Amino acid sequence: MKHLIIIATLMVSGIIHSQTNFEKGMQKAFSLWEANKWDEAENMFERIANAESDQWLPHYYIAQMNSLKSWSEKDANVLKAQLDKAQEHLNTAMSISKDNPELLVMQAHVLTNWVAFDGMTYGMKYSGKISELYSKALKIAPDNPRVVSGKAEWDMGSAKYFGQDTAPFCKDLERALELFANFKPESPFHPNWGKERVEQTVAACKE
Amino acid sequence: MTLNFSINRSVAVLWHQSKNEQFKSTITMKQFITYLVLLFTTVAIAQTTVNGKVTNTSGEPVFGANVYLDGTYDGATTDEQGNFSFTTEETGQQTLIVSFLSYETKSITNEVTTFTDVQIKLREDVSVLDAVVISAGTFEANDNSKVSVLKPLDVVTTASALGDFVGALQTLPGTSTVAEDGRLFVRGGDAAETQIFIDGIRVFTPYSPTPNNMPTRGRYSPFLFDGITFSTGGYSAEYGQALSSVLLLNTIDEPDQEKTDISIMTVGGGLGHTEKWNNSSLSVNASYINLAPYIALFPDRNDWEKPYRGAQGEAVFRQKFDSGLLKFYAAFDTSNLELNQEDINYEEGIDFKLKNNNFYTNASYSGVLNNNWSIKTGLSYTVANTDVGIIDSDIDNKEHSAHFKLKLKKRFSSRFKLSFGAEQFLTDFNETYTDESISASYGFNDNISAVFAETDIVFSKKLALKAGLRGDYYNTTKRFDVAPRASFAYKTSKNGQVSLAYGNFFQTVSGDYLKFDNDLKTQNTQHYILNYQHVSDGRLFRAEAYRKAYDNLVLFDTDMASFDSDYTNEGSGYAQGLDVFWRDNKSLKNIDYWLSYSYLDTERQYLNYPEKAQPSFANTHNFSAVVKYWVDDWKSQLGLSYSYASGRPYTNPNRNGFLNETTKSYNSLSFNWAYLLSQQKILYFSVNNVLGFNNINGFQYSNTANANGNFNRQAILPAADQFFFVGFFWTISDDGKDNQLDNL
Numbered sequence: 001m002k003h004l005i006i007i008a009t010l011m012v013s014g015i016i017h018s019q020t021n022f023e024k025g026m027q028k029a030f031s032l033w034e035a036n037k038w039d040e041a042e043n044m045f046e047r048i049a050n051a052e053s054d055q056w057l058p059h060y061y062i063a064q065m066n067s068l069k070s071w072s073e074k075d076a077n078v079l080k081a082q083l084d085k086a087q088e089h090l091n092t093a094m095s096i097s098k099d100n101p102e103l104l105v106m107q108a109h110v111l112t113n114w115v116a117f118d119g120m121t122y123g124m125k126y127s128g129k130i131s132e133l134y135s136k137a138l139k140i141a142p143d144n145p146r147v148v149s150g151k152a153e154w155d156m157g158s159a160k161y162f163g164q165d166t167a168p169f170c171k172d173l174e175r176a177l178e179l180f181a182n183f184k185p186e187s188p189f190h191p192n193w194g195k196e197r198v199e200q201t202v203a204a205c206k207e
Numbered sequence: 208m209t210l211n212f213s214i215n216r217s218v219a220v221l222w223h224q225s226k227n228e229q230f231k232s233t234i235t236m237k238q239f240i241t242y243l244v245l246l247f248t249t250v251a252i253a254q255t256t257v258n259g260k261v262t263n264t265s266g267e268p269v270f271g272a273n274v275y276l277d278g279t280y281d282g283a284t285t286d287e288q289g290n291f292s293f294t295t296e297e298t299g300q301q302t303l304i305v306s307f308l309s310y311e312t313k314s315i316t317n318e319v320t321t322f323t324d325v326q327i328k329l330r331e332d333v334s335v336l337d338a339v340v341i342s343a344g345t346f347e348a349n350d351n352s353k354v355s356v357l358k359p360l361d362v363v364t365t366a367s368a369l370g371d372f373v374g375a376l377q378t379l380p381g382t383s384t385v386a387e388d389g390r391l392f393v394r395g396g397d398a399a400e401t402q403i404f405i406d407g408i409r410v411f412t413p414y415s416p417t418p419n420n421m422p423t424r425g426r427y428s429p430f431l432f433d434g435i436t437f438s439t440g441g442y443s444a445e446y447g448q449a450l451s452s453v454l455l456l457n458t459i460d461e462p463d464q465e466k467t468d469i470s471i472m473t474v475g476g477g478l479g480h481t482e483k484w485n486n487s488s489l490s491v492n493a494s495y496i497n498l499a500p501y502i503a504l505f506p507d508r509n510d511w512e513k514p515y516r517g518a519q520g521e522a523v524f525r526q527k528f529d530s531g532l533l534k535f536y537a538a539f540d541t542s543n544l545e546l547n548q549e550d551i552n553y554e555e556g557i558d559f560k561l562k563n564n565n566f567y568t569n570a571s572y573s574g575v576l577n578n579n580w581s582i583k584t585g586l587s588y589t590v591a592n593t594d595v596g597i598i599d600s601d602i603d604n605k606e607h608s609a610h611f612k613l614k615l616k617k618r619f620s621s622r623f624k625l626s627f628g629a630e631q632f633l634t635d636f637n638e639t640y641t642d643e644s645i646s647a648s649y650g651f652n653d654n655i656s657a658v659f660a661e662t663d664i665v666f667s668k669k670l671a672l673k674a675g676l677r678g679d680y681y682n683t684t685k686r687f688d689v690a691p692r693a694s695f696a697y698k699t700s701k702n703g704q705v706s707l708a709y710g711n712f713f714q715t716v717s718g719d720y721l722k723f724d725n726d727l728k729t730q731n732t733q734h735y736i737l738n739y740q741h742v743s744d745g746r747l748f749r750a751e752a753y754r755k756a757y758d759n760l761v762l763f764d765t766d767m768a769s770f771d772s773d774y775t776n777e778g779s780g781y782a783q784g785l786d787v788f789w790r791d792n793k794s795l796k797n798i799d800y801w802l803s804y805s806y807l808d809t810e811r812q813y814l815n816y817p818e819k820a821q822p823s824f825a826n827t828h829n830f831s832a833v834v835k836y837w838v839d840d841w842k843s844q845l846g847l848s849y850s851y852a853s854g855r856p857y858t859n860p861n862r863n864g865f866l867n868e869t870t871k872s873y874n875s876l877s878f879n880w881a882y883l884l885s886q887q888k889i890l891y892f893s894v895n896n897v898l899g900f901n902n903i904n905g906f907q908y909s910n911t912a913n914a915n916g917n918f919n920r921q922a923i924l925p926a927a928d929q930f931f932f933v934g935f936f937w938t939i940s941d942d943g944k945d946n947q948l949d950n951l
Binding site for chain 2: 021042043044047048050051076077081082085129132158
């Protein structure tokens with residue numbers, strides 16, 4: 001009986017310990033990121049990802065960081081390596097958390113970066129896939145603001161290109177703004193970004 | 208098409224301070240004490256400091272590397288001098304991990320207290336994009352490859368190709384222009400010397416049969432494939448039974464979305480549908496081609512009784528498993544035609560009838576096993592029925608072929624990989640020949656067992672080697688061939704590299720002769736290749752010099768191969784030359800173009816050749832230029848492709864010698880225009896040989912001399928000088944985005 005208690009105690013404290021570790025780690029990573037220490041933040045996420053094999057969030061943020069970094073990268077080889085790294089971590093995240101709308105949106109972003117990098121090569125290849133990802137995400141989470149706005153912006157891009165009416169997408173974006181206002185992330189570390197961008201686009205819609 | 212999308216640069220990284228953990232109430236006093244004790248013990252343990260320096264192999268500091276203890280949160284990022292330092296409460300044996308983008312991750316396991324002043328040297332990752340790649344002989348058409356010569360879309364947007372993947376490859380160097388045939392003739396080899404594989408599994412009857420002097424097309428629709436590798440020599444030991452070249456086609460792993468495709472063309476129509484489920488998907492498509500209306504509008508030089516009619520159906524089913532992918536592919540096609548072709552020896556021409564049914568199925572599995580092992584296996588089965596009628600004779604044949612292959616690969620590290628496998632080819636071919644006086648049946652049974660092994664060694668980012676060995680055992684003739692292959696690549700500068708390749712290649716004699724003499728030995732070539740390649744942003748240059756030696760080629764003693772000819776393996780020959788390729792999509796805005804030039808010097812004695820000569824399918828000079836221009840304002844892609852080939856030899860019986868004259872050179876300019884009506888509707892228009900060059904493929908001479916003792920001749924002309932094509936393609940999908948531009 002005594003042993004059992006000790007074991008139980010160890011287990012309880014173990015769980016508490018690891019939860020706090022995860023939260024502490026994530027907090028540290030975010031504060032580094034906020035302080036614009038990207039390398040250090042990314043490395044912290046990597047350490048967390050490595051230590052916590054059942055957490056998709058650190059992988060998600062590594063993917064997002066690499067996806068964002070690729071925007072300002074001039075060296076094509078580095079840029080491809082960054083997008084490949086983002087993809088690698090997304091693959092791991094998606095194997096941990098299946099049919100996760102946030103991951104589907106991030107996957108769409110990574111592919112969009114390939115298209116932006118070399119439209120001639122990747123435009124045709126990934127356009128259909130990106131649309132499919134947004135459609136799938138929308139089926140799973142029709143009220144996720146990042147899903148709604150991501151899909152609307154993507155569709156708006158194509159509509160503009162073909163000279164079609166973009167008004168319905170502006171409407172979707174306005175709806176996304178409302179969704180942003182009411183969005184409650186599952187935990188402090190779950191994705192909760194994207195509102196400002198949509199505000200800008202909606203403002204542009206009204207011009 | 209560039210679609211803008213951007214997320215806010217300063218990503219809103221929002222979080223709240225974590226709430227107070229309210230676990231106190233749930234814990235008893237006793238447990239709380241235990242917890243405190245535990246906490247105390249942890250605190251009581253002296254913290255260990257881990258520090259050191261990270262450099263690369265040349266001693267330069269690595270800035271930004273991640274250094275940490277495996278499985279913990281304890282770690283640091285190296286500074287500009289490569290230094291790192293952090294403290295940990297961990298004790299005992301620990302693993303220190305050092306990782307950085309484009310370097311190999313390093314790990315050291317030891318007592319944590321020993322991790323002070325650690326000097327770590329990171330080796331460059333050899334699998335990164337700018338590392339050396341073995342490129343001798345190989346052209347890749349995919350997006351994943353480091354050095355891709357073509358993109359998958361090129362196969363279908365090249366003006367002269369008309370949606371035929373073989374047609375697109377004919378714009379690459381190393382191929383000869385044999386306009387009346389349509390198949391691939393590589394580096395002085397005939398068309399039978401190129402083998403085609405789908406997902407690693409052999410295709411036995413890749414081309415649709417056609418009458419004499421009419422070019423054939425690949426049977427399989429190009430949009431099923433997303434990766435194409437075309438090797439013009441020196442290829443891997445995995446591929447056998449090909450003297451000159453292999454063409455590897457990989458089917459798409461996962462279709463993008465559910466959709467329905469409709470196409471309406473001047474020559475027929477097509478319908479396709481893709482359905483997706485959680486872990487599986489099915490794509491089916493069917494097409495019907497009928498040349499009758501086209502020929503009624505634009506009659507060609509043939510006198511058609513029944514213009515070409517063909518129907519084709521294809522299906523691909525894919526099932527994903529946790530660690531593997533199963534693909535099942537099946538294609539059926541049937542064609543029927545009847546015509547009368549001019550012939551100098553027959554005043555009333557030659558009546559030609561053809562009926563062909565072909566069924567091909569292929570199942571393949573690729574998966575990951577434990578400990579860095581992976582497996583690829585597959586099986587294909589072909590049944591082909593061809594009934595040909597020429598004047599009064601009937602030739603009916605039936606072929607059953609199968610291929611089974613199993614390949615295992617072990618990745619020891621990114622620097623050392625080993626693969627090996629075994630395969631079995633089976634062909635059963637039977638033919639009957641009937642005319643008023645004779646009826647004969649004959650055939651052959653080909654049964655080949657083979658094993659292969661290959662290793663990939665990457666010494667550094669600059670130097671790589673691939674070496675393999677292959678053994679083929681022929682069950683009917685009880686012969687065994689051993690074929691060594693090796694290639695190596697060295698990076699000479701940031702963007703340039705040199706590759707060398709050597710290989711020994713065997714192939715059984717073509718069924719056309721094997722059916723008359725089953726005991727013929729296998730034919731052999733040896734390839735020596737020297738390749739230089741320079742890749743910079745958006746531009747690619749490659750030049751390749753080669754020498755091929757042919758041996759054991761089949762030879763027979765009559766004009767035409769027949770069952771009463773005498774066959775030997777005493778033929779031989781050589782081919783040597785230079786292939787140059789340049790592609791550029793950077794220098795001119797919205798323009799992507801490539802240029803190919805091949806110089807070929809070849810002679811051989813084979814088949815009915817009385818002496819060594821340049822074969823009639825070999826051109827000394829081949830040049831092609833392909834240009835694609837995207838006009839944004841018109842939502843259109845305009846394409847041009849031009850090809851030039853110097854004349855090909857033919858025999859003029861009015862003079863002494865064999866293959867003693869050459870035709871005039873060949874020229875053709877093709878144009879296409881793809882117009883996006885809307886996101887899902889495309890109008891496509893193309894013309895082959897816009898300028899209407901009068902090309903001559905060769906000459907046919909009369910069998911008997913005329914009154915002056917001369918043999919009359921007739922030029923072998925293409926059935927039509929020009930070909931027009933108009934098509935409308937419509938895709939219906941949920942999101943209304945996808946189109947068939949890649950189907951064209």
